[in-house]
Amino acid sequence: MSLLDKLDLLEELCATPAVSGFEEPMIKLVKREMSKYTDDITVDRLGNVIASMKASAENPRTLMVDAHIDEIGFVIRHIRPDGFLRIYRVGYPNKRILPAIPVLIHADDGTAHYGVIGSKSHHYTPDEERDKVVPIEGLFIDAGFSNEKEVLKAGIRVGCSVTYCPNFRVIGDNVMSKTLDNRLLVFAMLSVMEKLAGKELPINVSFVGSVHEEFTSRGATVAASSVRPDMAIILDVTVATDPPDLEGMDLPKAYFGSGVAINTFVYHPNLPLIGTLANPKLYKQLVETATNHKIPHFLSVNSRVLTDASDLQYFGDGVPVIELEIPTRYTHTPIEVATLTDTQALIDLLTKFILEIPGDFDLSRG
Numbered sequence: 001m002s003l004l005d006k007l008d009l010l011e012e013l014c015a016t017p018a019v020s021g022f023e024e025p026m027i028k029l030v031k032r033e034m035s036k037y038t039d040d041i042t043v044d045r046l047g048n049v050i051a052s053m054k055a056s057a058e059n060p061r062t063l064m065v066d067a068h069i070d071e072i073g074f075v076i077r078h079i080r081p082d083g084f085l086r087i088y089r090v091g092y093p094n095k096r097i098l099p100a101i102p103v104l105i106h107a108d109d110g111t112a113h114y115g116v117i118g119s120k121s122h123h124y125t126p127d128e129e130r131d132k133v134v135p136i137e138g139l140f141i142d143a144g145f146s147n148e149k150e151v152l153k154a155g156i157r158v159g160c161s162v163t164y165c166p167n168f169r170v171i172g173d174n175v176m177s178k179t180l181d182n183r184l185l186v187f188a189m190l191s192v193m194e195k196l197a198g199k200e201l202p203i204n205v206s207f208v209g210s211v212h213e214e215f216t217s218r219g220a221t222v223a224a225s226s227v228r229p230d231m232a233i234i235l236d237v238t239v240a241t242d243p244p245d246l247e248g249m250d251l252p253k254a255y256f257g258s259g260v261a262i263n264t265f266v267y268h269p270n271l272p273l274i275g276t277l278a279n280p281k282l283y284k285q286l287v288e289t290a291t292n293h294k295i296p297h298f299l300s301v302n303s304r305v306l307t308d309a310s311d312l313q314y315f316g317d318g319v320p321v322i323e324l325e326i327p328t329r330y331t332h333t334p335i336e337v338a339t340l341t342d343t344q345a346l347i348d349l350l351t352k353f354i355l356e357i358p359g360d361f362d363l364s365r366g
Contacts, residue, residue, distance in 0.1 A: 001194075002058070002193070003340045003343060003344055003347075004107075004299045004340070006187075006191070006322070007175075007325065008331040009033070009077050009176070009187065009190070010168075010175065010183070010184070010187045010207050011114070011166075011168040011185055011189045012029065012176075013026075013179075013183040013187055014166065014168050014177040014178060014179050014180065014183045014184075015031050015168065016068050016183075017071075017073075017104065017106050017112070017161065017163045017333065018069055018071055019070065019071055019072070019073035019074070019075070019091075019161040019162070019163060019214075020070040020071070020072075020090050020091060020092050020211065020213070020214045020215035021070075021090070021161075021211075021212065021215065022072075022106070022161040022297065023047050023069055023070050023211045024210070025049075026069040026070070027043060027047055027049055027209070027211075028071070030049045030069055030186065030190075030209040031043065031049055032192065033190050034049065034051040034207065035051075035192070035211075036193075036194070036197075037051070037190075037193040037196070037197040038051050038193070038197070039195060040052040040053070040054070040335060041254060042226070044148035044222060044223060044226055046211055046212065046219055046222045047211040047212075047219070047221075048208055048209065048210050048211055048219055048222060048223035049069070049208065049209040049221070050206055050207070050219065050223055050226060050276050051142055051193065051206070051207045051208075051226060052204065052205070052206045052207075052209050052227075053193070053196060053197075053201055053204070053205045053206075053207070054201070054204055055200075055201045055202055055203050055204050056200040056357060057202060057203075057359040059205045059359075059360075060201075060202060060203045060360070061204070061231065061357075061359060061360065061361050061363070062203065062204040062205075062206065062228065062229050062230050062231075063205050063206070063229060063230070063231050063232065063233065063354065063357075064201050064205075064206050064208055064220075064223070064227045064229035064231070064232040064312075064319075065189060065192070065205060065206070065208065065232070065233050065235065065350070065351055066187045066210050066220045066223070066226060066233070066234040066235065066308050066312070067182055067185040067188070067189045067208075067209060067210070067234075067306060068182045068186075068209070068210045068211070068212075068213030068214070068219065068233060068307075069182070069186055069209040069210065069211060070186075070198070070210075070211050070212060070213055070214050070215070070219075070237070071091075071163065071178075071179045071182075071183075072089070072090060072091035072092060072181075072212060072332055073089075073090050073091070073092045073093070073161055073162055073163045073164070073297065074087040074088060074089055074090060074093070074103070074161070074162035074163075074209050075087065075088055075090055075106065075159055075160065075161055075162065076141075076156065076157070076158055076159060076160045076162065077158060078158065079148050079151050079152070079156070079157075080140070080148065081147060082146070082147060082148075083143075083144075083145030083146050083147050083148060083150055083151055084118070084140045084141065084142060084145075084247070085099050085105070085115070085140060085141040085143060085156070086137075086139075086140050087117075087136065087139055087140070087141060087162060088136060088137075089136050089300060090161070090215060090249060090333055091214030091215060092214075092333075093327055093332055093333075094331075094332045094333045095133050095134070095135070095136060096133050097332065097333055097334070098134070098136075098139060098202075099116050099117055099118070099119035099120075099134055099139065100116065100117065100118075100119040101116070101117050101164070101231065102114065102116050102165045102334075103115050103116065103117060103141060103162050103163065103164060103165060103298075103309035104162065104163050104164075104165055105141065105143055105156055105160060105161075105162050106160055106161045106162070106163065107154060107155030107156050107160060108155050108160065109147045109155045109156065111155060112158070113143050113153075113154060113156065113160075114143065114144075114165070115141040115142055115143030115144070116141065116143075117139055117140070117141055117142075118139070118141065118142050118314055125144040129346050132359050138360055141162065141345070142292060142337045143156075144286065147240070149342060150349055151275045159261065163178070163179075164178040164179070164334040164335075165334070166178060166337055167334065169202070170289065170340075173336055173339045173341050174256075174338070174339055174340075175181070175337070175339070175340060175343075175344075176335055176336070176337045177335065177336065178334055179330055179336070180237060180336040180338050180342050181236070181237045181328060181331055181332065181336060182213070182235075182236055182339070183237060184237065184326060184328070184338055184343060185235040185236055185325075185346075186209060187343070188235060188343055188346050188347050188350075189209075189235055190205055191205075191347045192347055192350050192351050193207055195347070195351045195357070196351065196354060198239070200353070201354065201355070202354075202356075202357060202358060202359040203354065203357055203359055203361070204230065205354055206223075207222060207225040208211075208227065210223055210308055212282070213307070213308050215296075215305065217306050217310055217311055217323075218308075219308065219310050220232075220234070220238050220308035220311070220312050221305075221308070221311045221312050221315050224315045224316070224319060225315075228316075229319055230319075230361075230363060231279065231311075231313055231320045231321070231361075231363060232309070232319050232321045232322075233281060233282070233321070233322055233323070233324055233350065233353075234276075234307045234308050234309040234312070234321060234322070234323045234324070234349075235323075235324055235325070235346070236307045236308075236325050237325055237326055237327075237328035237331060237336070237338070238252075238254050238256065238261045238263070238300060238302060238305065238325035238326065238327055238328065239251075239254060239302075239305065239327075239328065240254050240256060240272045240328055240329040240337075240338070241253065241254045241255065241327075241329055242254070242255040242256055242329075243329055243330075243340050250299060252298075252300040252302060254298070254300060254327040255327065256327060256329075256338075256339050256342065257298045257299045257339065257341055257342065258296060258297075258327060258328065258342065259265075259290075259294070259296025259298060259322075259341075259342055259345040259346075260290070260294065260295070260296070260297045260298075260324055260325070260342060260346040261297070261298060261299075261300040261321065261324065261325040261326070261327065262278075262283065262286050262290070262298070262299055262300065262322070262323075262324060263276065263278060263296055263300050263301075263302055263323040263324075263325060264278045264283055264299055264300065264301055265277065265278065265301045265302070266278075266301075266302045266303075266306070266307070266309070266310070266323065267302075267303055268303065268304055268305070268306055269304065270304070271306075272279060274306060274310055275306070275308065275310060276310050276313060276321060276323060277313065277323070278308040278322040278323070279320035279321060279322055279330065279363070281320065281362065281363060282321070282322040282363075285357060285361070286322065286355065287299075288322070288347065289349060289352050289356060290349050293348065293353070295345050295348050296342075296345045297343075297345065297349065297359060300325070301319055301342040307323055309323050311323040320363050322345055323348075324349065326338050326339075326342050326343055326346055326348060327339075327342055340344075
């Protein structure tokens with residue numbers, strides 16, 4: 001079955017609301033899909049969904065494959081007497097594009113209320129404000145309410161989550177939607193599980209749909225306390241560097257059609273001592289697998305990007321980690337864009353890696 005035959009699932013994943021801390025709908029959806037391939041599924045107290053596939057050999061290594069299921073968004077922080085709603089961010093949405101975008105407010109009873117992030121009328125915007133970014137604290141949602149009483153009657157309270165509106169499209173090889181970060185990788189992870197179902201595995205594999213990544217990047221570390229992995233592969237997006245506004249910046253060649261990114265080094269210059277150091281043996285094994293099977297891939301050194309790997313590598317006595325990523329344009333905006341071709345490359349690489357890795361894979365250092 002090709003990815004084109006499974007786009008209904010990808011659309012459902014992208015549309016399902018799951019701002020960090022509010023992941024319940026995605027937890028249920030991911031459990032439903034994982035249960036097609038294994039009966040060994042648990043959900044820890046934080047909300048991480050953990051599905052395990054066991055090796056046929058004795059005393060094998062355990063690999064943890066992680067794709068976070070939460071998304072960036074907002075919470076209602078204040079309900080004004082006139083019915084307008086003040087918000088605060090969860091994660092790091094792109095502040096430059098927020099005014100005038102449509103959103104959904106998720107009430108406690110599960111209903112979603114349409115609204116729009118307000119924007120000062122062009123006609124009354126002073127010249128000195130027209131090129132400035134409005135701070136999050138200055139934004140508000142107009143959801144058609146006339147007063148606070150109407151808001152509360154609708155089941156909306158302080159603390160309710162807010163997401164971008166679903167907007168899924170496929171144009172040729174490109175898929176366009178909110179929350180491709182990280183639903184596209186959840187989709188890829190489920191596709192790998194489908195390929196592995198019923199096969200003899202040389203290692204144990206725990207597939208984790210982790211929570212809280214956009215908030216703290218620590219949800220997967222909690223999952224590791226149950227999985228106790230010998231190694232981990234984190235699946236996420238990487239910033240596609242082929243749009244014209246990134247020309248001339250000497251960035252990684254994360255171009256559409258380049259395949260899967262194998263990250264070798266990740267750092268965040270604004271957050272000292274935070275990043276990911278790829279395990280050299282995992283890196284070598286993945287590159288050899290990709291090369292042997294002629295799977296499109298490229299090596300990447302990334303900045304200003306953090307994933308679950310950053311904290312996970314320091315769990316317990318250390319977890320050898322590496323990141324596999326899909327080039328994605330316009331990250332953390334209401335509509336992100338990636339390709340099905342690059343997604344397939346990641347699925348193929350991870351599947352071959354799991355099937356071919358030695359059960360006693362040497363992870364020692366020194």
